[in-house]
Amino acid sequence: MNTLFKDNKPMVATVISGLLITIGLFFTFADYHTIAALIYISSFIIGGFHQAKEGLQDTIQNKKLNVDILMVLAALGASAIGYWMEGALLIFIFSLSGSLEVYATNKSTKAITELMNLTPERAMLIQSDGSIKEVPTASLSIGDKLMVAKGTSIPIDSVLLSANGLIDESAISGESIPSEKIAGEEVIGGTINLEEAITIQVSKDSSDTLFAKILRMVDEAHSTPSKTATMIEAIENKYVLTVLVFVPLMIAVFYFMLNWGWNESFYRGMVLLTVASPCALVASAAPATLSAISNSARKGILFKGGSYLENFGQIRAIIFDKTGTLTEGKPVVTESYFKSGEDEQAIINVCVAMEKTSTHPIARAIVTAFSETSHHNFVVDNMKDLTGHGLSGSAYDSVWKIGKEDYAVAENESDFINNAEILQKEGKTVIYVSKDDQVVAYFGLLDAPKDEAKKMVDYFKSQGVHTVMLTGDNAATAVTVGNIVGVDDVKANCLPDEKAEIIKSLEIEYGSIAMVGDGINDAPALANASIGIAMGAGTDIAMDVADVVLMKNDLAQLAYSYQLSNRLKKITIQNIIFAISVILILIVSNLFQVITLPLGVVGHEGSTILVILNGLRLLKSSSASLDTKEK
Structure with a gap:
């Protein structure tokens, strides 16, 4: 409850306005109508000051009309013909919906405050x-x-x-x-x-730190509305102008053609002015978008604008860089072969002892693969490092080599290494171990796909999204990784400018597409995609040109973003249909003199409050699901 009032002065004014209406009702029932009228006027002024001020400032500064003007005019009109309580009630509920919108905005921008407090x-x-x-x-x-x-x-x-x-x-x-x-x-x-x-x-x-960039991204996202919100805002001015012209005409129709009497005609005009106002329609998209952006920010998914979040659920193709995006970005030993009759433990001891002296990614992969089974205190003598080829040293009264084929394999080598050719055709790096110029072991290494990569690719395929892997790596390696993760298409040996051209052609073929990458070479492709998505552990330039940044480097966040985008679309459509339906029902009810001004206020402003609360549901996080059955 404290968060509802903290930094929300309009809400405090709304509460005071509501209390004054309650007191005014007491005096009304006690037949102290003059005192009651003064209390209603006080409620009117206190509750409506903030909204009226914002409405007038917006009209004067931006030269456009808004719904605040309609509400103030309706309340003034009702009070002018003696409906003080109705006017005060209209302002109170209108103020309540505005206060809730301020609350929604404050709630959705909380992510920025939490981030700022971390540094x-x-x-x-x-x-x-x-x-x-x-x-x-x-x-x-x-x-x-x-x-x-x-x-x-x-x-x-x-x-x-x-x-x-x-x-x-x-x-x-x-x-x-x-x-x-x-x-x-x-x-x-x-x-x-x-x-x-x-x-x-x-x-x-300090202005170039990672957190500074995060804050700018979230701030930019909150100030960049979705396309739906922009469209609604664009029609607001014309809609309000239409209502202002339409209401006097209808009052004339009520009075001169239907012979309802002046008070009744003017009263019905004020009800029409209230119920025809697009308050709920205007609030259909913006609070929902802000809530969704804050939801994603808490998950470490930074959208640079509401339009990117709104459109992500509409993509028809998603393109992935390979290294560091679909894969771990470092090689791991996937296969190991030891020659029959050789001491496997001795080979492991020599490999780990030699490779732990190197910082090369391949050396680290071999050490990681066999460190648990090796003797950690084992030492290899006469160590030599032939850069670009491999290592050599003495142990167990033999000379050992570990490295590439041209370095460690003799010309008269046996059939033992036949399987190495298969590994190479699969795009794997093969490292050989020889003892006295005879190969005794070899290992296949691959930059292995991330654990969640296949599930994530399968998820998007289940949603009808075409999946492509785009990489500068050789075709054999690319096809191997592509087959493991299950992408629909693989494009290999791509230079940065070629990646950008492929993205353009895919955009022509599929329309809205997303590109996911992490390196400098991905920057042109990210910039050309409909939605560019950078992995948070990638380069600064990739993060700068991307429209979305995944700070946690977790591919499951892509599924979460897609689901959140579809939730946003669903809730926005619900809000728009509900808002328009309520407006039409209330207008028809007024024409048949079924509703009073208080009921019109409750129906209209109540619908505004409901669409805001419906939008706030997007603040609630849900688990990222990779269930391929979801639609």
């Missing part, structure tokens, strides 16, 4: 003499050295100077497991240092 305003600067001084974070410059105490937030994007650190990056990645960092690695502002105090060096200006 501390002060930082501990290490000065040239080694002393520490507390300074504003905004005053920091690139190259400044900072101390971050245990349990405190890192104030700005920096590079770790300490030997190691344990950082809680859940606010960025969504991962509950802390990230282990070593000297030279990047640490992000707003994440939390979990271990002892660390030293960092500022690497980015």
Whole structure:
């Protein structure tokens, strides 16, 4: 309840207005009509001041009419013929709907406030003499050295100077497991240092940090309405003008043609002015869109505008980059072959001992694959590193080599390596291990698809969305990964400019399409797609040109975004149909003199409140479902 009134002055005025109406009713029933009228006028002024002020400012500054003007005129008209209570009630309920819209906006922008609170305003600067001084974070410059105490937030994007650190990056990645960092690695502002105090060096200006970019993205999204909201806003001025012309004409028809009498004709005109107002229609899209954008922001999905969220559910094709998007972005050992009769444990010991001296991704993959079964204290002598080819060393009274075929395989090699050709045709990297120039083992490595990649691709295919993988990698590797994840089409050996041309051709074929990528080479394609989606762990340029950023690097967020977009569309259509239906029913009821002004107010403004509340349902998060049966 506190959130309903906090930072919401219109709601406070609305409550006071409602209390005054209650008091006025008491005096009305006690036959103190003059006192009651004064109380109703007070309620009128207090409850309607904010809406009337906004309406007049909008009319004067933007030279356009809005629904606030209609409501104020209707209330003034009702009061002019002695319907003080009806006028005050109209203003009260209209003010209530406006206050709820302010609440909806405040609620939906809460994501920005929560993000802003993650980055501390002060930082501990290490000065040239080694002393520490507390300074504003905004005053920091690139190259400044900072101390971050245990349990405190890192104030700005920096590079770790300490030997190691344990950082809680859940606010960025969504991962509950802390990230282990070593000297030279990047640490992000707003994440939390979990271990002892660390030293960092500022690497980015405060306006260029990841959190600064996130805040700008969310802020831009809230200020960029959806196409539906823009369309409704565009017709509002013409609609209001039409009502202002139509109401006097109808009063004339009631009075001169139907002979209803002046008071009744004018009263019916005021009811018509109230019920024909497009309040509910105007509120059909904007609160729902803001709620959906905030929902996605809490999930780490940043849409740069309401139109991108609204249109995402309408895509007919989705294109994926391979490396780092569908795949993990690093090779893993998928197959291993050991020659019969050889000591498998000895081979593993030698491989791990040799490869752990290298930082090459392939070396790390082999160490990761066999480290649990190797003898960690084993040492290989006479180690040599032939860059681009492999490693050699002595162990078990033999000379060992590990690397590419032309380095480790002798010309007279046996049939043992026949399967290696199959692995190569599948696009896998093959690493050979030889002992005294005889191959004793070889491994197939592949940049393996992410665990959720196939389910995500299957989900979009089940929704009738064509799936394509676009990559600069060779055709064999691309086809292998494409078959594993199940995409409809694979396009390989693509340069950045070629990716952009393919995106343009796909857009012509399918209409609305989305492109998902993470690298600099994906930037042209992301910029040319109907909706460009960047993975949060990708490059800054990919994030800058994209329309959507997945901060958690989780492909399931694509399904969530698609489902959220369809929820937004469904709720917006519900609101529009409901709003128009209520307006038509109330107008017809007024023509037949069935409803009174209070009932018209309740029906009309009640419908406005209902569409706002219906839009607020999009604030509620739901689990990202990859159920292929969902439609």
